[in-house]
Amino acid sequence: MPTTAQALKCFQLCCNLTSQYCSIDLITLDNRTGNVIILAREAINIEIESSGEWRFV
Numbered sequence: 001m002p003t004t005a006q007a008l009k010c011f012q013l014c015c016n017l018t019s020q021y022c023s024i025d026l027i028t029l030d031n032r033t034g035n036v037i038i039l040a041r042e043a044i045n046i047e048i049e050s051s052g053e054w055r056f057v
Contacts, residue, residue: 002029005052006036013038013046013054 002010014024017040026039036048037057045057 002036002048003050003052006048006050009048009052009054010036010038013048017044 010027014027017024017038022040022044024038024040026037028037029035030037030047034050038044038046038048040046046054047057048054
């Protein structure tokens, strides 16, 4: 289950991506790390840590 910080950041990032007409292919929770992963288009991979901090992977 994602943390509240992860869920809020995920929603914010997804809104930002779709407002730029970027389609989102997959959103999942990595059970090994507990991080939320967003895959968009072919080149955008985002990882959101439990604290809500995110980075491109």
